[in-house]
Amino acid sequence: MRKGLLLYNPVAGRFPVRRFVRDIIKPLEHAGWSIDIAETLSGTHAVQTAHQAAHEKFDAVFAIGGDGTVGQVASGLVHTGTALGVIPAGTVNVWAIEQGQKPFTWLQPGNLRESATMIANVEPQYVDVGDCNGQPFLLWAGVGLDAHTINKIEPRPRIFKHFAFPHYFVKTVWEATFWHGLDLHIYAEGELVKGHYLVAVATNIRHYAGGQSLISPNALLDDGEMDLWLLSGNNVADALRHYFDLVAGRHLTSDQARCIPFKNVVIESEANFSIQVDGDPMLGGHKAEIKTLHRALKVLMPENALYLLKTPQN
Template structure:
């Protein structure tokens, strides 16, 4: 019998998920899982609990929360044989959107159970993980305007999460009104670029901006490579142009957006900057060193999401 841990974030998302967690146990037990339940107390606790589950040879940790929770749990499972399984229940659920899962809400309370059933009997896969200044991330690591905004709004009270998109957009517009970008020096696999940018974001996945943008349409989760996107500009008008270009896909041909595939990267500036990883704020500075750890995380993915892998047969 396989052993799993349901690890849920009670503060994630627009609606409390705790009362629905026990309803996931029956379909997983029916599929041959022995399940335990734990509640996260903080991001650090989520990482530590996942790491402890890996040391105790659990087959999987089912992370119930948003992208921040997913990234924190993933951090505790790197280079172990315990798989990450994501049951989306957060404000934004871009990892789940990437894989075609429906997030939990009180109007879709059955989504937790349906997603658990999707993952109950799949073959484990391995995906890449990033390190930004030695902090793991699964989705993105960014500096510039997106990091500025995330540092302003996180952590959010639950009532703000009901207005997550307009709240994020309004805060971004406010920040862009008074903040005019950074002079950055960027190294990717030995190539050097410098310029003035509003955003520099490394992405491991296809979606960005809360899932509204397909920023890297051909990204693969297990190819040992990530994309560094550099968005130039110094004004609110530039920020708005980039937003609408990202949503419409025009960034792919814009001369104001540049994509640099990389295995290792370094971003530096004379001015200190904020950093975000997986939509959570982290300690900033004058330098961000980013590395790709090839196939360092074992995951359970829906069968329909295997097209996100370079070699799904592996």
């Protein structure tokens, strides 16, 4: 019998998930899983608990929360034999939505069971993971306006999570009124790029901006490289233009946006900058060194999401 840990974040999302967690056990047990349950106390605790589960030879840790929780659990499972399973219940659930899962709400608590069923009996896959200054990430790592805003608003009270996108959008516009971008030196694959940018974001997945933007429509999770998007500009008008271009897909042909595929990249600035990983703030500085860890994480993915892989396991 396979052994799994349900690891849930009690403060994730718009709606507390604690009372519904046990509903997930039955579909997993029907698929042959023996299930334990644990609650995260912090982001660091989520990483440590996942790592301990891997040490105890659990077959999978099912992360119940948003993208931040998913990234934290993934951090604890990198280069182990324990798989990550995702059951979305957060404010932002881009990883899961990209793979066809529906997030939990109090009006749709059955989405938890449905998400669990979708990954209960699938063949484990292997995906790339990013590393930013020693911090693993699964979705994105970025510097610039998005990281600056995230560092201002996170962690936020649950009341603001009910208005997550409007809150983030208004705060970003407000910050862009006073914050005017960064002069960056970017070293990628033997090339030096210099410029003034509002955003520099590395993405491992196809979606960005809370899932509203298909930023890298051809990204694959296991191809050994990521995309670095550079968005130029220095004012709020540029920030708004980039947002609408990203949502409409116009960034793909814009001369104000540039994509650099990379395995390893270094971003430097004389000015101190904020950093975000998987939508959560991390310690900033003058340098961000981002590496692609090829097929470093074992994951449970819905069968209808295998198109996101270059070489799916059968």
